[in-house]
Every structure is written in structure tokens, then in C-alpha cells.
Amino acid sequence: MTSQTTVDAADETPDAPSTPGPAKGLRGHPWLTLFSVAIGVMMVALDGTIVAIANPAIAKDLGTSMAGVQWITNGYLLALAVALITAGKLGDRFGHRQTFLIGIAGFALASGAIGFSGSVSLVVTFRVLQGLFGALLMPAALGLLRATFPAEKLNMAIGIWGMVIGASTAAGPIVGGLLVEHVSWQSVFFINVPVGVVALVFGLVILKDHRAKNAPRSFDIAGIVLLSGAMFSLILAIIKTGDGWSWSEGKTWGLIGLSLVCFVAFAICETKVREPLIPLAMFKSVPLSAGTVLMVLMAIAFMGGIFFVTFYLQGVHGLSAVDSGLHLLPLTAMMIIASPVAGLLITKFGPRVPLVGGMLATAAAMFGMSTLEADTGTVTMSFWFGLLGLGLAPVMVGATEVIVGNAPLELSGVAGGLQQSAMQVGGALGTAVLGAVMASRVSNDLPGNWADAKLPPLSPDQLDQAASAIQLGAAPVPPNVPKPVAEQITTVAHDTFMSGMGLACTVAGIVAVVAAFVAILTKAGSNTEAGAASVHI
Structure with missing residues (x-):
């Protein structure tokens, strides 16, 4: 060429x-x-x-x-x-x-x-x-x-x-x-x-x-792998805490620990390769x-x-x-x-x-x-x-x-x-x-806001589903709910969001x-x- x-x-x-x-x-x-x-x-x-x-x-x-x-x-x-x-x-x-x-x-x-x-x-x-x-x-x-x-x-x-x-x-x-x-x-x-x-x-x-x-x-193939693994593990841990994982869980800190190990190994590796x-x-x-x-x-x-x-x-x-x-x-x-x-x-x-x-x-x-x-x-x-x-x-x-x-x-x-x-x-x-x-x-505010509005109690699974919808700005209004109740649910959802x-x-x-x-x-x-x-x- x-x-x-x-x-x-x-x-x-x-x-x-x-x-x-x-x-x-x-x-x-x-x-x-x-x-x-x-x-x-x-x-x-x-x-x-x-x-x-x-x-x-x-x-x-x-x-x-x-x-x-x-x-x-x-x-x-x-x-x-x-x-x-x-x-x-x-x-x-x-x-x-x-x-x-x-x-x-x-x-x-x-x-x-x-x-x-x-x-x-x-x-x-x-x-x-x-x-x-x-x-x-x-x-x-x-x-x-x-x-x-x-x-x-x-x-x-x-x-x-x-x-x-x-x-x-x-x-x-x-x-x-x-x-x-x-x-x-x-x-x-x-x-x-x-x-x-x-x-x-x-x-x-x-x-x-x-x-x-x-x-x-x-x-630097080793560097590419280590840096990729470090960032992926860190971001995955953070995202999963917003999707059901707890900060106190071992798997959360396991990923964070893996990320730190990869970062340290990456830094060491970068000092060794040509x-x-x-x-x-x-x-x-x-x-x-x-x-x-x-x-x-x-x-x-x-x-x-x-x-x-x-x-x-x-x-x-x-x-x-x-x-x-x-x-x-x-x-x-x-x-x-x-x-x-x-x-x-x-x-x-x-x-x-x-x-x-x-x-x-x-x-x-x-x-x-x-x-x-x-x-x-x-x-x-x-x-x-x-x-x-x-x-x-x-x-x-x-x-x-x-x-x-x-x-x-x-x-x-x-x-x-x-x-x-x-x-x-x-x-x-x-x-x-x-x-x-x-x-x-x-997740922390929804149960109290829901109870304060005197809405029908929700099971833990229902609260989780409602919280997932509210995080996206949506109001979890079930079908065929009376209008006053729907308005209350919408108000609670928006205030919580x-x-x-x-x-x-x-x-x-x-x-x-x-x-x-x-x-x-x-x-x-x-x-x-x-x-x-x-x-x-």
C-alpha cells in the first residue's frame, strides 16, 4: 500500500x-x-x-x-x-x-x-x-x-x-x-x-x-487483561448493589477485592514489561x-x-x-x-x-x-x-x-x-x-412513605417490585385501582423518586x-x- x-x-x-x-x-x-x-x-x-x-x-x-x-x-x-x-x-x-x-x-x-x-x-x-x-x-x-x-x-x-x-x-x-x-x-x-x-x-x-x-x-496482553478485569469487577459490584445485592454480602466485597487485586497486579505488571x-x-x-x-x-x-x-x-x-x-x-x-x-x-x-x-x-x-x-x-x-x-x-x-x-x-x-x-x-x-x-x-424510603399514605400493605416481594419501578420514575399502579388510590400511589412514587x-x-x-x-x-x-x-x- x-x-x-x-x-x-x-x-x-x-x-x-x-x-x-x-x-x-x-x-x-x-x-x-x-x-x-x-x-x-x-x-x-x-x-x-x-x-x-x-x-x-x-x-x-x-x-x-x-x-x-x-x-x-x-x-x-x-x-x-x-x-x-x-x-x-x-x-x-x-x-x-x-x-x-x-x-x-x-x-x-x-x-x-x-x-x-x-x-x-x-x-x-x-x-x-x-x-x-x-x-x-x-x-x-x-x-x-x-x-x-x-x-x-x-x-x-x-x-x-x-x-x-x-x-x-x-x-x-x-x-x-x-x-x-x-x-x-x-x-x-x-x-x-x-x-x-x-x-x-x-x-x-x-x-x-x-x-x-x-x-x-x-x-501488553497481561496489562490489558488485568485492567479489564479490575474495572469490570468494580462496576459489576456497584451495579449489583442496586439490583438486590447488599453491601454487607460477601459476594459484593469479593468482587471489590478482586478488582483491587487486579489493579495492584496491573500496576506491578506495568513496571515489568518492556x-x-x-x-x-x-x-x-x-x-x-x-x-x-x-x-x-x-x-x-x-x-x-x-x-x-x-x-x-x-x-x-x-x-x-x-x-x-x-x-x-x-x-x-x-x-x-x-x-x-x-x-x-x-x-x-x-x-x-x-x-x-x-x-x-x-x-x-x-x-x-x-x-x-x-x-x-x-x-x-x-x-x-x-x-x-x-x-x-x-x-x-x-x-x-x-x-x-x-x-x-x-x-x-x-x-x-x-x-x-x-x-x-x-x-x-x-x-x-x-x-x-x-x-x-x-428502598429505604418507600416502606415508610407507603405506610404514611395509609395504602394497603405490600409483601417484601411487592415492595421490591414497586421500588424497581420507582427507580425508573414510574408509579407502580396496579390495574383497576380506584382513582383516589392510584393518585396516592403516584404521589408516593414521585416523592420517593x-x-x-x-x-x-x-x-x-x-x-x-x-x-x-x-x-x-x-x-x-x-x-x-x-x-x-x-x-x-
């Missing part, structure tokens, strides 16, 4: 150009490359939240519990998180163009398969495949940008790249609402097929292959470490908090999927408006102040959302949603520069994978941890405050402007 020959020659020639030269024609043109990768990145980022608005419809159609719905989200996020760093190394080793195109094709095919799935187990299975293929294209996109753009324009390109991710993440609920209400929940996944075809065509025509000169030549999955020396950089932790904490607060908002809008307020998405428009609009402004501020003043301010605004928004009631009006909701978008924008835009800019140049793919992996791990932890918080509060959601949002706000302190340790990377020099074309 021509691209292979070009890259190999560059690797062997010490005088290969250190910065991208002027683009000739379509292939390798910087701005067309940005446009091409943005289509793929948009598809993956959108899918992280577009499914949130479809969760109630999926749960109703497939008859699943809160844990089942969580796995539809977490299966995708976990697969992304586990595979992103490995995918970054694949791009560094075999070429970012190839991994990007394979990721696009696989993501589109897995999306179509989900639309034809008739059970939760199949949906989760194909969501995992979606995540694996999505992991291939995310760090490859960043690697292509760093290789294609001249040094003086790289910051601008990374800022736009971050803005696309942020805007797509925020736009998910609106797009999902339109599709769910006017077509079906399956259409949320089918839409990725034509978008994937467009992205694939653009990629084949425009993208030019690039590989780092000092890219890794082997893969080319580790995550070179631990990277974390000697305090800003890089702080940026990674910041991404995890931000995603816990954002993804965990927004997970319940869709159930609140549709279940408690009784809004349609489209109206739910429209109620989240302030969040989307503020992220789109604030992202380029945040990019300018970060370029001029550095990332520290915008990131700290963004996380404090996020914390304020989450604390505000914890005060929402079953009858809260649109204006109040819009204010808190808009403030959340304002707070998230600088973090979405700035964290990429902090992590990638402070990483060694030859590990650009690994750093890109680390940044996205941190976000996906945080998203999975957010839905799992806050889901467990919600489940615990609902709001108590759980309030606690979950409070926890998310506390996490955001911690993230603001972590953001103090960030600074602009010394490698960002020299990013292009690491890639020989």
Missing part, C-alpha cells in the same frame, strides 16, 4: 520533515481531515448520551430493570474505557487512518445489529461491540489531527475537536427524543448506519496515514495525572446526574421523549455557545482558571438539581441545566490539551486513549455509583467540588505546540 511505504520510509529516514507540509489535494488536507474525523467522533460522543433519552422506552419495550438499563449504558462505556488505551497503541503502531476506518465500519454495523435486537442481553452485547469499535476511532482521530495540523494551528484544531465532543454529548437527549417519539427507540441506533457510511467515504478519500516514529512494537499498556512514568507529570483524575470526576458528576434526569422528565413530569429533549436544550445550547469561548480563554490564560471555574459551576448546577421537586417549573429546570452546560464546556475542551500536551510525544495515541478512557470510566462509575445511591434511598434523585445529585455535586480542587493542579502541556513534530509523514 502507498501509505505503508510512505510511513516506513519516514521511520527510516532521519531527515524526515518534522512538521506537516502544505496539503496537496484532498488527501491529508488539515481542515478536511478535521471535518472527516469530526463526523466519526460526533457519532461516538452522541451515542454516549443519546441512549439516555431512549432508556425509558427500551426498559418498557424489553421489560428490564434499572440494572438492565444501566448495563445498556455501562456496557458501552466500559468497553470504550477498557479498549481506548489499547486502541491508541494500535493506531500508533499500525496507522491512525486504518484504525479509524475500521472503527467507523464496525461501529455502524454494531449499531444496526442493536436495532434488530429483541432482548436486553442482545442489546447489551452489541453495545459492548459498539464500544470496542468506538474505542478504535476516538484516539485515532486525535492522532490524525496532531499529525496533520501545523504546530501553530494545532491548539485551534484540538479545541474544535473538543467542542464537537462536548456539543455531541449534550445534543444526545434532543436527537434521541425526536427519534424515539417520532420513529422508535431502535432508530436511535439505526441512524448511525448512514452516518457511518458518510464518515467512511470521507475517511477513504481524505485521511492520510500517519504513525509515530517511536511507536510501540508489541502489546512496552506497558500504560507507561506509569507518564503519571510523574502532575498536570497529566490531575487532568486524568479531573476527567473521571467530571464524567461521574455529569453522566451520573444526567442519567436520572430523563426518567425525571418522562416519568415524573409525564413529558414525551421530544419534550424531554427540548427541556434539556439549555444544556445543549450553553455547551455549544460556551465551548469556543472556553477554547479562547484556555488558549489565552491557560487551562487552570477555566477548569476550576467550570467544575464549580457544575457543582452549583448539581446542587441546584438536587432541589428539584415533582412540580418544579420549566424556568427553574432550564436555569440549572444551562448552568451545567456552562460548567462542562471548559472541561470538555481543556482536558484534552492538559492530558495530551503533558504526555511524551511518542505516546500521543496512548494519551488520547487515556483522556477518553478516563471520561468513559467516569461515566460508567457515575451511572453505577449514583444508581446504587438512588436504589438505596428508594425525588428523594433518591436529590441524594444522587447531591453526591454528584460533591464530586464536582472535589474535581475543582483537582483542576488547580492542571496546566498547559509543553508538547501541544510541538505535537506535529512527533509524527513523521
Whole structure:
């Protein structure tokens, strides 16, 4: 192949150009490359939240519990998180163009398969495949940008790249609402097929292959297995506590213990192998470490908090999927408006102040959302949603520069994978941890609220079934119940749900405050402007 020959020659020639030269024609043109990768990145980022608005419809159609719905989200996020760093190394080793195109094709095919799935187990299975293929294209996109753009324009390109991710993440609920209400929940996944075809065509025509000169030549299989096992065990333990397991049970702590053992073994393994999955020396950089932790904490607060908002809008307020998405428009609009402004501020003043301010605004928004009631009006909701978008924008835009800019140049793919992996791990932890918080509060409050309303007593099994419905914002009203009794049950269900959601949002706000302190340790990377020099074309 021509691209292979070009890259190999560059690797062997010490005088290969250190910065991208002027683009000739379509292939390798910087701005067309940005446009091409943005289509793929948009598809993956959108899918992280577009499914949130479809969760109630999926749960109703497939008859699943809160844990089942969580796995539809977490299966995708976990697969992304586990595979992103490995995918970054694949791009560094075999070429970012190839991994990007394979990721696009696989993501589109897995999306179509989900639309034809008739059970939760199949949906989760194909969501995992979606995540694996999505992991291939995310760090490859960043690697292509760093290789294609001249040094003086790289910051601008990374800022736009971050803005696309942020805007797509925020736009998910609106797009999902339109599709769910006017077509079906399956259409949320089918839409990725034509978008994937467009992205694939653009990629084949425009993208030019690039590989780092000092890219890794082997893969840390033991590291991949240990890190995957550690994260899977931890998330499974947390999710199961929200689906019937107790924190006092041996099997819960057995999984947590297994996770800790795997994490420790992973850390030891990384110090022994020649080319580790995550070179631990990277974390000697305090800003890089702080940026990674910041991404995890931000995603816990954002993804965990927004997970319940869709159930609140549709279940408690009784809004349609489209109206739910429209109620989240302030969040989307503020992220789109604030992202380029945040990019300018970060370029001029550095990332520290915008990131700290963004996380404090996020914390304020989450604390505000914890005060929402079953009858809260649109204006109040819009204010808190808009403030959340304002707070998230600088973090979405700035964290990429902090992590990638402070990483060694030859590990650009690994750093890109680390940044996205941190976000996906945080998203999975957010839905799992806050889901467990919600489940615990609902289970604790429901018996007392039910008794105080003088409703007919329920057996333990009936209480469990009612709690499962309430966690999804639904009122467990049996058929043929007199209207006054149905209204009482609905009031109890909504009050109990709001108590759980309030606690979950409070926890998310506390996490955001911690993230603001972590953001103090960030600074602009010394490698960002020299990013292009690491890639020989």
C-alpha cells in the first residue's frame, strides 16, 4: 500500500520533515481531515448520551430493570474505557487512518445489529461491540489531527475537536427524543448506519496515514487483561448493589477485592514489561495525572446526574421523549455557545482558571438539581441545566490539551486513549455509583412513605417490585385501582423518586467540588505546540 511505504520510509529516514507540509489535494488536507474525523467522533460522543433519552422506552419495550438499563449504558462505556488505551497503541503502531476506518465500519454495523435486537442481553452485547469499535476511532482521530495540523494551528484544531465532543454529548437527549417519539427507540441506533457510511467515504478519500516514529512494537496482553478485569469487577459490584445485592454480602466485597487485586497486579505488571499498556512514568507529570483524575470526576458528576434526569422528565413530569429533549436544550445550547469561548480563554490564560471555574459551576448546577421537586417549573429546570452546560464546556475542551500536551510525544495515541478512557470510566462509575445511591434511598424510603399514605400493605416481594419501578420514575399502579388510590400511589412514587434523585445529585455535586480542587493542579502541556513534530509523514 502507498501509505505503508510512505510511513516506513519516514521511520527510516532521519531527515524526515518534522512538521506537516502544505496539503496537496484532498488527501491529508488539515481542515478536511478535521471535518472527516469530526463526523466519526460526533457519532461516538452522541451515542454516549443519546441512549439516555431512549432508556425509558427500551426498559418498557424489553421489560428490564434499572440494572438492565444501566448495563445498556455501562456496557458501552466500559468497553470504550477498557479498549481506548489499547486502541491508541494500535493506531500508533499500525496507522491512525486504518484504525479509524475500521472503527467507523464496525461501529455502524454494531449499531444496526442493536436495532434488530429483541432482548436486553442482545442489546447489551452489541453495545459492548459498539464500544470496542468506538474505542478504535476516538484516539485515532486525535492522532490524525496532531499529525496533520501545523504546530501553530494545532491548539485551534484540538479545541474544535473538543467542542464537537462536548456539543455531541449534550445534543444526545434532543436527537434521541425526536427519534424515539417520532420513529422508535431502535432508530436511535439505526441512524448511525448512514452516518457511518458518510464518515467512511470521507475517511477513504481524505485521511492520510500517519504513525509515530517511536511507536510501540508489541502489546501488553497481561496489562490489558488485568485492567479489564479490575474495572469490570468494580462496576459489576456497584451495579449489583442496586439490583438486590447488599453491601454487607460477601459476594459484593469479593468482587471489590478482586478488582483491587487486579489493579495492584496491573500496576506491578506495568513496571515489568518492556512496552506497558500504560507507561506509569507518564503519571510523574502532575498536570497529566490531575487532568486524568479531573476527567473521571467530571464524567461521574455529569453522566451520573444526567442519567436520572430523563426518567425525571418522562416519568415524573409525564413529558414525551421530544419534550424531554427540548427541556434539556439549555444544556445543549450553553455547551455549544460556551465551548469556543472556553477554547479562547484556555488558549489565552491557560487551562487552570477555566477548569476550576467550570467544575464549580457544575457543582452549583448539581446542587441546584438536587432541589428539584415533582412540580418544579420549566424556568427553574432550564436555569440549572444551562448552568451545567456552562460548567462542562471548559472541561470538555481543556482536558484534552492538559492530558495530551503533558504526555511524551511518542505516546500521543496512548494519551488520547487515556483522556477518553478516563471520561468513559467516569461515566460508567457515575451511572453505577449514583444508581446504587438512588436504589438505596428508594428502598429505604418507600416502606415508610407507603405506610404514611395509609395504602394497603405490600409483601417484601411487592415492595421490591414497586421500588424497581420507582427507580425508573414510574408509579407502580396496579390495574383497576380506584382513582383516589392510584393518585396516592403516584404521589408516593414521585416523592420517593425525588428523594433518591436529590441524594444522587447531591453526591454528584460533591464530586464536582472535589474535581475543582483537582483542576488547580492542571496546566498547559509543553508538547501541544510541538505535537506535529512527533509524527513523521
